[in-house]
Amino acid sequence: xxxxxYRGEDDPGSHASRGxxxxxxVMFGPGGFLYVYFTYGMHFCMNVVTExxxxxxxxxxxxxxxxxxxxxxxxLRGGREIRELCNGPxxxxxxxxxxxxxxxxxxTGDMMWISDDGFRPGAIExxxxxxxxxxxxxxxxxxxxxxxxxxPGKASPVRTHxxxxxx
DNA sequence: TTCGTGATACCC
DNA sequence: GGTATCACGAAC
Numbered sequence: 001x002x003x004x005x006y007r008g009e010d011d012p013g014s015h016a017s018r019g020x021x022x023x024x025x026v027m028f029g030p031g032g033f034l035y036v037y038f039t040y041g042m043h044f045c046m047n048v049v050t051e052x053x054x055x056x057x058x059x060x061x062x063x064x065x066x067x068x069x070x071x072x073x074x075x076l077r078g079g080r081e082i083r084e085l086c087n088g089p090x091x092x093x094x095x096x097x098x099x100x101x102x103x104x105x106x107x108t109g110d111m112m113w114i115s116d117d118g119f120r121p122g123a124i125e126x127x128x129x130x131x132x133x134x135x136x137x138x139x140x141x142x143x144x145x146x147x148x149x150x151x152p153g154k155a156s157p158v159r160t161h162x163x164x165x166x167x
Numbered sequence: 168t169t170c171g172t173g174a175t176a177c178c179c
Numbered sequence: 180g181g182t183a184t185c186a187c188g189a190a191c
Binding site: 022042 | 172173174176177
Binding site: 004013014015042043060062089090129130135 | 185186187
């Protein structure tokens with residue numbers, strides 16, 4: 001599991017850094033909604049909007065550990081190993097069938113939602129964010145330490161989260 | 168490391 | 180209108 005945090009106009013790495021546009025308008029809406037964007041001519045990526053109240057911000061979902069629905073995800077991604085199904089932000093959108101049609105979806109509805117399944121990571125590590133040219137200084141990429149299901153992209157430095165460390 | 172692929176945003 | 184850039188992935 002892996003995420004990245006993106007803030008608003010104070011974060012040069014964020015889509016929201018230059019204010020609201022047609023593309024990023026969902027980021028400026030209420031929290032708990034899905035922000036899906038299209039990039040590089042062929043990829044979708046998904047975020048959870050976090051702020052609301054006129055501010056902007058979102059969490060990019062970069063990797064997931066497949067728990068169920070493996071058959072379906074395999075079909076959507078052309079038959080790959082389980083660890084290759086959701087280990088990247090565009091890969092997981094393909095595996096889950098997330099496209100621009102779901103931009104703005106209410107994540108408190110009954111189509112897609114986030115819930116606590118009881119899993120607790122041993123430790124969470126953080127690093128700089130992947131694939132951005134501005135805002136590399138902020139260590140806002142979070143991932144489960146030692147998980148084989150995080151994206152292959154290398155970022156440094158990597159360090160253990162000072163608060164979320166366990167045991 | 169290179170390239171596919173096209174929307175987006177911002178500059179005229 | 181033109182064009183540089185892009186929160187990526189797969190194949191070299």
